[in-house]
Amino acid sequence: MQAPSYVWHFGVIWDYRAVFVRGATVTAQLTFWSLVIGLALGLLLGTLRSSTRWFLRAPAALYIEFFRSTPVLVQLVWIYYSLPILTGLQMGNVASVSVGLGLHAAAYFAEIFRAGIASIDRGQTDAAKSLGMSYFQMMRRIVMPQAVRRMIPPFINELATLIKLTTLGSVLAVYELLHEANNLINNTYRPLEIYTALAVAFAIIIYPFIWLSQRLEQYWKVRS
Amino acid sequence: MNPVLRIRNLHKRFGELEVLRGIDLEIAQGEVLVVIGPSGSGKSTLLRCMNFLEEYEQGEVYFFDQLVGYRRGASGRLVRDNPRHLNKVRAQMGMVFQSFNLFPHMSVLENVIEGPVIVLKEKKEAAIGRATKLIERVGLIDKLNVYPSKLSGGQQQRAAIARALAMRPKAMLFDEPTSALDPELVGEVLEVMKSLAADGMTMVIVTHEMGFAREVADRVVMIDEGRIVEIGPPARIFNTPTHPRTIDFLRRVLH
Numbered sequence: 001m002q003a004p005s006y007v008w009h010f011g012v013i014w015d016y017r018a019v020f021v022r023g024a025t026v027t028a029q030l031t032f033w034s035l036v037i038g039l040a041l042g043l044l045l046g047t048l049r050s051s052t053r054w055f056l057r058a059p060a061a062l063y064i065e066f067f068r069s070t071p072v073l074v075q076l077v078w079i080y081y082s083l084p085i086l087t088g089l090q091m092g093n094v095a096s097v098s099v100g101l102g103l104h105a106a107a108y109f110a111e112i113f114r115a116g117i118a119s120i121d122r123g124q125t126d127a128a129k130s131l132g133m134s135y136f137q138m139m140r141r142i143v144m145p146q147a148v149r150r151m152i153p154p155f156i157n158e159l160a161t162l163i164k165l166t167t168l169g170s171v172l173a174v175y176e177l178l179h180e181a182n183n184l185i186n187n188t189y190r191p192l193e194i195y196t197a198l199a200v201a202f203a204i205i206i207y208p209f210i211w212l213s214q215r216l217e218q219y220w221k222v223r224s
Numbered sequence: 225m226n227p228v229l230r231i232r233n234l235h236k237r238f239g240e241l242e243v244l245r246g247i248d249l250e251i252a253q254g255e256v257l258v259v260i261g262p263s264g265s266g267k268s269t270l271l272r273c274m275n276f277l278e279e280y281e282q283g284e285v286y287f288f289d290q291l292v293g294y295r296r297g298a299s300g301r302l303v304r305d306n307p308r309h310l311n312k313v314r315a316q317m318g319m320v321f322q323s324f325n326l327f328p329h330m331s332v333l334e335n336v337i338e339g340p341v342i343v344l345k346e347k348k349e350a351a352i353g354r355a356t357k358l359i360e361r362v363g364l365i366d367k368l369n370v371y372p373s374k375l376s377g378g379q380q381q382r383a384a385i386a387r388a389l390a391m392r393p394k395a396m397l398f399d400e401p402t403s404a405l406d407p408e409l410v411g412e413v414l415e416v417m418k419s420l421a422a423d424g425m426t427m428v429i430v431t432h433e434m435g436f437a438r439e440v441a442d443r444v445v446m447i448d449e450g451r452i453v454e455i456g457p458p459a460r461i462f463n464t465p466t467h468p469r470t471i472d473f474l475r476r477v478l479h
Binding site: 121123124126127129130131132133134135137141142145146149220223224 | 275277307308311312313314315316317318319321323324325326327328329338339342343371373384387388391397
């Protein structure tokens with residue numbers, strides 16, 4: 001008995017390395033912009049959701065739960081195809097994916113911010129106030145340094161997810177890594193090699209963040 | 225001389241529960257006042273109202289003739305004080321907590337200079353100089369650069385006292401400072417507090433340490449169900465209590 005024979009040709013990856021670099025550049029762009037949007041909006045939403053006033057809290061909660069309970073793919077398609085019909089606002093496909101993923105990630109970042117800040121013991125804020133600290137001094141010096149340490153692991157998790165979600169850009173014909181890879185397969189008929197390389201490319205992009213997160217945890221374990 | 229703290233008809237409720245039901249109290253310059261009473265009597269709440277960590281809704285707290293947490297509006301009614309002024313008032317009162325509440329991401333030295341540098345805007349070098357002396361005073365000079373998680377409870381509480389003292393407070397509030405400590409660590413914290421009292425610091429102390437109260441307090445106030453039931457010098461309160469609640473409470477804690 002012999003296993004079905006397949007002759008791997010990984011040389012094709014090297015031949016088309018420029019395509020991978022080009023795709024990775026777009027993937028990085030999508031990640032960057034959706035991260036910027038997601039963090040800014042997420043910080044706002046997380047703050048609103050922590051508010052004691054219901055009319056600030058309720059809309060933020062509605063947004064967060066809506067974006068967490070609907071598929072990202074539907075959100076992206078909706079922003080690209082339905083938004084122009086409703087509002088006349090037509091964004092390019094790269095912008096649509098960046099905004100769509102940003103709006104989506106914001107819901108998750110908001111929860112990370114909120115939970116991180118809520119996890120800080122009341123005694124810490126009591127102590128800060130008793131020293132006469134203002135709200136901003138307290139947040140900057142006492143609450144955030146402790147909260148950020150707790151936010152890093154879930155944040156890196158969400159970042160890794162976000163990077164992988166950029167592959168949904170291929171549906172809107174954005175030339176990110178997956179879309180470039182699919183085109184390459186059509187030209188070379190080498191799907192196995194190319195998908196393998198694609199997986200490796202994502203691992204190369206994502207792993208450094210995971211490594212960094214682990215190093216930070218170690219670093220802070222010593223200093224506390 | 226004007227009292228350091230003056231409390232008039234103080235009420236505080238948590239929803240349906242009225243925790244403080246009209247407290248009147250004055251604390252004189254240099255006085256050590258010990259607050260005793262059963263758990264749930266409102267003594268910690270009373271202490272936390274003094275620096276507005278707990279927001280009272282009726283009555284007045286004055287710190288050197290300044291209202292704490294409120295100011296008089298144009299109509300004479302009390303309106304919420306602006307945060308900047310409240311923070312200034314708070315900065316003049318040191319507070320020590322049952323659970324220490326040191327900042328875990330800072331070393332002992334960093335904890336102690338935090339208030340002076342961030343709130344009082346002192347130069348860092350000057351703050352370090354003063355902090356080092358205070359840390360030495362509470363016996364932690366060999367723990368200067370150690371993080372709180374590496375300290376015993378007694379050491380943490382002494383560091384917390386140094387942190388409060390670094391603000392050069394005009395009064396110190398102690399909220400059950402030894403209740404979370406292992407019995408063998410209580411003494412070292414009480415020693416530091418005794419030395420503060422000997423220096424003439426104005427102190428309000430909520431505690432269950434009756435021996436300490438008897439020895440150090442100028443006056444002892446017994447609180448029950450949100451009211452002052454008895455107040456006087458420790459010898460009188462402990463030896464000849466008159467109110468049945470005090471008699472009952474002392475019988476239970478002293479045996």
